[in-house]
Amino acid sequence: MVSEDVNRVESEMQLIVDGKRLDGRAFDELRPIKIKVGVLKRADGSCYLEMGRNKVVAAVYGPREVHPRHLQDPVQAVVRYRYNMAPFSVEERKRPGPDRRSVEISKVSREAIEAVVMKELFPRSGIDVFVEVLQADAGSRTACLNAASVALVDAGVPMRGMISSVAVAKVDDVLVLDPMKEEDNYGQADIPFAFFIRNDKIESIALLQMDGRVSTDEFKQALEMAKKGAMEIYKMQKEAIKAKYVVEQEEEVDESG
Ligand code: UDP
Numbered sequence: 001m002v003s004e005d006v007n008r009v010e011s012e013m014q015l016i017v018d019g020k021r022l023d024g025r026a027f028d029e030l031r032p033i034k035i036k037v038g039v040l041k042r043a044d045g046s047c048y049l050e051m052g053r054n055k056v057v058a059a060v061y062g063p064r065e066v067h068p069r070h071l072q073d074p075v076q077a078v079v080r081y082r083y084n085m086a087p088f089s090v091e092e093r094k095r096p097g098p099d100r101r102s103v104e105i106s107k108v109s110r111e112a113i114e115a116v117v118m119k120e121l122f123p124r125s126g127i128d129v130f131v132e133v134l135q136a137d138a139g140s141r142t143a144c145l146n147a148a149s150v151a152l153v154d155a156g157v158p159m160r161g162m163i164s165s166v167a168v169a170k171v172d173d174v175l176v177l178d179p180m181k182e183e184d185n186y187g188q189a190d191i192p193f194a195f196f197i198r199n200d201k202i203e204s205i206a207l208l209q210m211d212g213r214v215s216t217d218e219f220k221q222a223l224e225m226a227k228k229g230a231m232e233i234y235k236m237q238k239e240a241i242k243a244k245y246v247v248e249q250e251e252e253v254d255e256s257g
Contacts, residue, residue: 045155
């Protein structure tokens with residue numbers, strides 16, 4: 001049967017060699033992260049983010065009037081989130097346009113974002129979050145959420161906190177943080193998390209999905225590993241936002257001087 005063949009191929013791919021991951025990372029180590037704020041002129045807020053080989057851009061528009069008007073909510077803002085993969089972002093050309101996967105990712109990501117946006121301040125308005133995956137290497141939904149959260153801050157949207165997101169995978173019977181493509185494809189489980197962080201503390205889980213199987217003990221360990229990783233990402237998000245304002249202030253001083 002095909003599924004048995006697939007399982008056999010999966011188990012043949014050794015992902016931990018001499019106690020190390022294929023890219024040399026420790027089990028609880030994130031991939032390198034790069035964050036740049038305010039990269040798009042026309043958007044109200046934007047962010048370019050790299051998480052390993054993932055490269056994503058987030059653009060935020062709003063709060064602004066919602067069209068068509070029947071979509072307006074008289075008591076709060078409507079948040080829309082579109083996750084989209086560029087056709088050239090993956091090995092085999094991705095057919096352009098939404099598919100089941102991107103619709104699902106957009107929905108769960110929107111729900112995570114809605115946990116932090118103060119929607120009640122903007123009745124009848126819309127806040128649109130667009131995330132474009134330029135290059136994907138597993139964890140693209142987590143990279144997109146991290147970028148979206150920063151872009152929302154850049155847009156000046158009032159928020160209760162930040163969203164920081166990372167996955168944990170089980171590969172060769174061990175848990176690893178922030179899996180790359182090989183670990184995602186050939187591992188035993190993949191668990192993307194997103195956390196709602198307020199006042200520098202994790203307050204709640206805003207997104208949790210899982211493929212595969214782990215024991216309840218492993219799940220608890222995965223949660224702790226993800227929390228630690230998310231806090232590291234959160235610090236980088238904050239630094240990137242601060243860096244933008246330092247640069248802007250320096251530019252203002254230059255112009256006035
Ligand atoms: N992927 C792909 N083609 C697709 C969808 C996904 O090649 O149509 C790859 C891509 O590298 C992606 C990875 O598979 O990052 C894992 O996809 P998954 O659905 O687990 O989402 P992600 O981990 O990116 O959030």
